[in-house]
Amino acid sequence: MENIVVIGGGLMGSSVAWKLAERGEKVLLLEQQGKEYDNGSSFGAARISRSLGPKKDVFSYVHNKTVKEVSKLIDFLNSVGIGKLHKMEDVYSTSPVSYLYDRSQYDQINKLRYKKQKYDYRKGSGNSAFRKFGVTLKPNQVLVREKKLHSGTINPKVLIEKLRMGIAAKNGVIKYHSKVVSLIKKDGIFEIEVVNTRNQKSKVIKAKKVVVAAGPYTVSVLNKFAPYLDRILTPKRVFLAFFKIKDKRFAELSPAEIKNIFDGQPMFSQIGKEYFSMIEEVDKNGSPIIKAGGHKIRKNIIDLDRVWTMKPIKKEVKWVRKKFRKYMEMLEIYLKKKEIELVDAYNCVYTETRSQIPLVTAIQNKYGALDQDIIIIGGMSGVGAKGCLGYAVIGANLITGQKGPNTKIYRKAEHAFGSPSTRLWTRRPRRGRLF
Numbered sequence: 001m002e003n004i005v006v007i008g009g010g011l012m013g014s015s016v017a018w019k020l021a022e023r024g025e026k027v028l029l030l031e032q033q034g035k036e037y038d039n040g041s042s043f044g045a046a047r048i049s050r051s052l053g054p055k056k057d058v059f060s061y062v063h064n065k066t067v068k069e070v071s072k073l074i075d076f077l078n079s080v081g082i083g084k085l086h087k088m089e090d091v092y093s094t095s096p097v098s099y100l101y102d103r104s105q106y107d108q109i110n111k112l113r114y115k116k117q118k119y120d121y122r123k124g125s126g127n128s129a130f131r132k133f134g135v136t137l138k139p140n141q142v143l144v145r146e147k148k149l150h151s152g153t154i155n156p157k158v159l160i161e162k163l164r165m166g167i168a169a170k171n172g173v174i175k176y177h178s179k180v181v182s183l184i185k186k187d188g189i190f191e192i193e194v195v196n197t198r199n200q201k202s203k204v205i206k207a208k209k210v211v212v213a214a215g216p217y218t219v220s221v222l223n224k225f226a227p228y229l230d231r232i233l234t235p236k237r238v239f240l241a242f243f244k245i246k247d248k249r250f251a252e253l254s255p256a257e258i259k260n261i262f263d264g265q266p267m268f269s270q271i272g273k274e275y276f277s278m279i280e281e282v283d284k285n286g287s288p289i290i291k292a293g294g295h296k297i298r299k300n301i302i303d304l305d306r307v308w309t310m311k312p313i314k315k316e317v318k319w320v321r322k323k324f325r326k327y328m329e330m331l332e333i334y335l336k337k338k339e340i341e342l343v344d345a346y347n348c349v350y351t352e353t354r355s356q357i358p359l360v361t362a363i364q365n366k367y368g369a370l371d372q373d374i375i376i377i378g379g380m381s382g383v384g385a386k387g388c389l390g391y392a393v394i395g396a397n398l399i400t401g402q403k404g405p406n407t408k409i410y411r412k413a414e415h416a417f418g419s420p421s422t423r424l425w426t427r428r429p430r431r432g433r434l435f
């Protein structure tokens with residue numbers, strides 16, 4: 001009999017398993033992939049980490065909490081002497097985060113959002129945007145730039161590795177190649193059927209409590225226990241392209257121009273289809289490989305297992321290349337089409353909720369009864385990475401029945417992410433329609 005089983009070892013599952021192990025809970029983490037995390041929502045070396053938001057914003061809160069928790073994890077790993085010296089810089093690349101808006105958008109929503117912002121940010125439009133940031137804007141555009149330690153990018157690959165080291169050092173158990181194919185509850189105990197993906201042998205693990213953090217597969221893992229979840233969580237395909245400036249052209253750029261490219265990343269534009277870009281890595285010549293995509297061109301998925309290997313759609317590559325080139329022009333770097341190299345392009349998947357707000361919550365069983373012994377951490381869409389350990393703290397408190405800090409912002413976050421008796425479950429669909 002296991003005490004707590006965590007299903008899924010991406011950013012969310014590894015984070016919550018670490019928080020549980022750190023507290024001395026007996027935890028088993030089941031991951032269908034091998035030791036090398038090579039597909040899933042957390043795949044890659046960069047996600048934007050940013051904390052700008054209105055006062056008491058829950059997303060800023062989980063980001064800031066994550067920074068503190070990563071620092072604690074690093075201290076712990078150094079204290080027990082696992083691997084080489086661990087540093088915050090392994091996980092975070094600090095760099096100014098640029099937010100681009102239409103003026104009307106900024107005036108309507110963001111002026112208020114930023115008014116009471118306690119972190120350092122600067123705003124610019126017209127000539128002031130160029131003076132302050134080296135970015136040329138159209139007259140109706142506004143740029144906000146956040147400058148804060150550990151805002152920039154977070155590296156999921158490195159963080160997952162460190163979290164797993166921490167789990168093992170605290171006597172947590174991680175089983176790789178272990179795919180959960182069924183989860184039911186019998187006589188108050190969870191029965192989890194697990195298939196070993198190497199030899200296809202299956203076995204049933206019993207557990208008192210379960211955390212499901214299977215990313216896009218959360219719905220399928222819970223299809224027997226909570227079949228209604230497919231109405232609440234929807235996996236979406238998002239497309240990513242990786243560009244670099246061709247070596248010959250890059251060699252022609254001056255140090256000031258190169259600095260402007262680096263200062264201009266990561267960026268997030270809310271104009272039109274929400275283009276984003278960030279530096280994934282830097283090649284041997286010092287040239288950045290820039291990951292780019294658009295959150296609003298997410299698409300539905302027919303075959304979740306196949307989507308990772310499907311060829312990117314030409315139209316999408318064309319759109320993102322155009323956006324990349326335009327943003328470079330804003331940075332006063334003029335590139336011909338042939339001077340841009342497409343390094344890689346692939347599909348990625350994340351799961352969204354109807355409200356676009358992630359869920360960290362206990363769930364109802366298929367009969368509509370709330371079960372406090374099982375929680376999900378999911379529906380992270382494009383905001384999960386920066387706050388992963390913030391969500392994990394809430395999740396660890398919920399599954400162990402602890403209250404968490406009695407602060408307004410913690411309560412607000414717990415409520416926003418859908419703890420029992422909050423928004424998701426208060427509007428219970430009519431019986432018969434749900435199941």
Ligand SMILES: Cc1cc2nc3c(=O)[nH]c(=O)nc-3n(C[C@H](O)[C@H](O)[C@H](O)COP(=O)(O)OP(=O)(O)OC[C@H]3O[C@@H](n4cnc5c(N)ncnc54)[C@H](O)[C@@H]3O)c2cc1C
Nearest residue numbers: 008010011012032040041042048180215217380384385386
């Ligand atoms: C293109 C893209 C851009 C993004 N940009 C940002 C950003 O800029 N900033 C930000 O903060 N966030 C961003 N995100 C969001 C963030 O990356 C995700 O929210 C986060 O990685 C989700 O992690 P997860 O653990 O929920 O999912 P996953 O990483 O998918 O983890 C789920 C794990 O469960 C395992 N699993 C699945 N099914 C089973 C099973 N049956 N049995 C056992 N194991 C199973 C999988 O193998 C996987 O390891 C982005 C996401 C994408 C896709």
